[in-house]
Amino acid sequence: MRLGYPAAAIRAAEAPLLDAGRGPVLMRTAAAGLAAVCRRDLIEARGCVTGARVVVLAGAGNNGGDALFAGADLSRRGARVTVVDVLGRLHPEGAAALRAAGGDIEPLGAESAPLTARAELVIDGILGTGASGSLRAPLDTFIADWQAAASGTGSARRQRVIAVDVPTGVDATTGAVGAVHVRADRTVTFGGHKAGLLLPGGADAAGELALVDIGLDLAPFRPTVEAPEPADLAVGWPFPQPDMHKYTRGVLGLVAGSHRYPGAGLLTTAAAVSTGLGMLRLLAPDEVTAAVLDRCPEVVTEPGRVQAWAVGPGAPDTLLMRRAIIEAENRSLPLVIDAGGLGLLTRPLETTCIVTPHAGELVDLLGRLTTGVPTRAEVEADPVTHAVRAAQAFEGVIALKGRRTIVARPDGSVVAPPPGPAALATAGSGDVLTGILGALLATTAEHRVAERSGPYDQADWSGPATDIAILAGLAVTVHGLAGHRTTHASGLPAAVEDIVLGLKAGSAGAGTGQNDGRRGE
Ligand SMILES: NC(=O)C1=CN([C@@H]2O[C@H](COP(=O)(O)OP(=O)(O)OC[C@H]3O[C@@H](n4cnc5c(N)ncnc54)[C@H](OP(=O)(O)O)[C@@H]3O)[C@@H](O)[C@H]2O)[C@@H](O)CC1
Ligand SMILES: [K+]
Known part of the structure; x- marks a missing residue:
């Protein structure tokens, strides 16, 4: 049985750990779990990580941080990693780790959508549980342009999209999706399932779910969604x-x-x-x-x-x-x-x-x-x-x-x-x-x-x-x-x-x- 929690509950469960100075450890754990899923998918799709064209879409917050550390891991293992700095600001330590591992960082521009459309793997680390309101320009236009370019490539092997914690444009609590949102093959989520990943709208956008344990204690919080699985x-x-x-x-x-x-x-x-x-x-x-x-x-x-x-x-x-x-x-x-x-x-x-x-x-x-x-x-x-x-x-x-x-x-x-x-x-x-x-x-x-x-x-x-x-x-x-x-x-x-x-x-x-x-x- 998957249990879904509102974003506020997950953030409240994180708070004592952040207060205790464990934020960087949580992020490293989350990123390691994310990178492991990315590696597994690349190996399944193409036999190895080396040489894979990976685009990391990184936002300005910790969701981007997770994606940058995972991108650094893939780059160290020989993937060709390019980061698109989607919101004009990056998680500083994550960006430093990515550069140190040999990855490139580019600002959002006219080339970003076709570049992203050509990637074998796209990691969506734009927005996570810190998202509020509908997608601000030019983020919405970029996502729409990327999706249009990707569907127009005619490539026999479709690119894989892995969302970090929540697909960008999905409300983590309600699952509501805007007209423009990321459609992932897989979503790697941290600490506990966000309710929105299990509900109509969000569940379709999220694709397969992978949960990475980052040591949150969710016992004090009541889930708002129970999602039975065949094993139940x-x-x-x-x-x-x-x-x-x-x-x-x-x-x-x-x-x-x-x-x-x-x-x-x-x-x-x-x-x-x-x-x-x-x-x-x-x-x-x-x-x-x-x-x-x-x-x-x-x-x-x-x-x-x-x-x-x-x-x-x-x-x-x-x-x-x-x-x-x-x-x-x-x-x-x-x-x-x-x-x-x-x-x-x-x-x-x-x-x-x-x-x-x-x-x-x-x-x-x-x-x-x-x-x-x-x-x-x-x-x-x-x-x-x-x-x-x-x-x-x-x-x-x-x-x-x-x-x-x-x-x-x-x-x-x-x-x-x-x-x-x-x-x-x-x-x-x-x-x-x-x-x-x-x-x-x-x-x-x-x-x-x-x-x-x-x-x-x-x-x-x-x-x-x-x-x-x-x-x-x-x-x-x-x-x-x-x-x-x-x-x-x-x-x-x-x-x-x-x-x-x-x-x-x-x-x-x-x-x-x-x-x-x-x-x-
Ligand atoms: N904390 C932890 O312990 C752990 C957290 N973890 C990870 O952190 C994630 C949460 O990170 P977070 O809180 O930094 O928020 P995040 O989702 O990155 O977005 C914030 C940025 O987005 C912007 N922005 C917001 N709405 C927008 C919109 N509509 N359109 C455009 N921009 C918008 C907003 O801008 P602002 O509103 O400040 O101007 C700000 O710059 C969580 O999902 C998980 O992945 C894990 O590493 C595990 C440990
Ligand atoms: K995301």
Whole structure:
């Protein structure tokens, strides 16, 4: 689990070390980690460091200092390093080290953009956590000119861009990006992940993340973003235990599918069953249950006791959905509400609940719960702010679906799972997610209380995995993995059915098979 901190928290964690005079040591440690990543990438791309054309874009502060010391390291190892002094002032010791190692320094000028575009490796050390406001001229023009020149080179082997701490133009705390910003293949960040590197906008600009430990103590600070990774499934997934029977493993009540949309009932059911649970009770019209039983004969179509509810895919019967919601509230059962169920939400619910709108549905939801409703485009441009707003208005967890799904809690913190493949943007994909999430809620409902501080409480997690927002993050992670798996296996975009098969095949990671009967390894 990657934990993201606001820039202010990272700077506050640095402060006692700086006060103790350890600033230069921190910078040397950061720069050494950065240089190691640069060397590894160069060796991977071209076999060696010697002779590599490297351009260091250095700003005036410590971010530039990191880049200059890393540039000195590469220069000592035979790379041809040129520094562009982008803001007209350089970190003095870093600049001296670079010169002593044989590197060149040039002021920003007309030649800087084409020079940068020709480099094999560009190190972006212009701005880090000290950035404020939008990019000042001529910095913005230079970055745009470089990117235009680089895309116009027609070179078969694209240059690598490594950002120092944060790509320039990305807000380290919110991930907001301006029209012009650095797009990196990799970002080497120091001390702790900046929240903005894990959020929409910033995460795409940052590329792969590498974290260099510089000895910061972040324990006193609360992360604002948790970003699950596939490896977290091995810890957080509710694996069946040997002493379980079908009722203790978890029973999901599902209200999905209708005369108009029978397929949604089938897809949600198939996904829940493939995810694994003790029993699934489906409440739907006969034509839906008949199709489901044909494919999933283990499904029970009678009402009865359940441990969690999932309602909404495929425009189900309103009365059935209302009954499920009331029962969830009366018995304090966890509940996922999707699609057709969202229209019933006009007030906060009296139970643990997660709702899963896409941007358009979030607009409608906000319209029923608040005043000052955003447009769909505004939600898509700033999903985090609007998901948090909805979570606060609804007093519950919101999973705002999109290319990067964001799970927001009312306290303003978010879970940001990795994005799935583009192939997941297809009708029925959301039904599958609801099925996975419903199965997870059912299978964690029973041991929620007993294991609250149990094996899920890993030192590197800020909360137990039975937290509904984390479970949603894991559900999205598995959904994405299943999509990736089927996309890659066939070489063709996945159909929704393939995504369910991807779940079944169990590669969706640690989720099935590999770790049966064990947890927390
Ligand atoms: N401290 C530590 O312990 C460690 C810090 N480390 C590293 O230091 C980084 C933070 O360094 P930092 O604080 O020096 O700020 P930094 O990001 O280099 O930028 C400041 C400069 O940018 C300028 N500027 C600002 N906004 C601008 C804009 N929109 N457009 C244009 N210019 C703008 C600003 O100008 P000013 O506002 O002062 O006029 C000033 O000159 C951190 O990310 C990490 O990489 C590591 O070595 C580990 C140890
Ligand atoms: K940077």
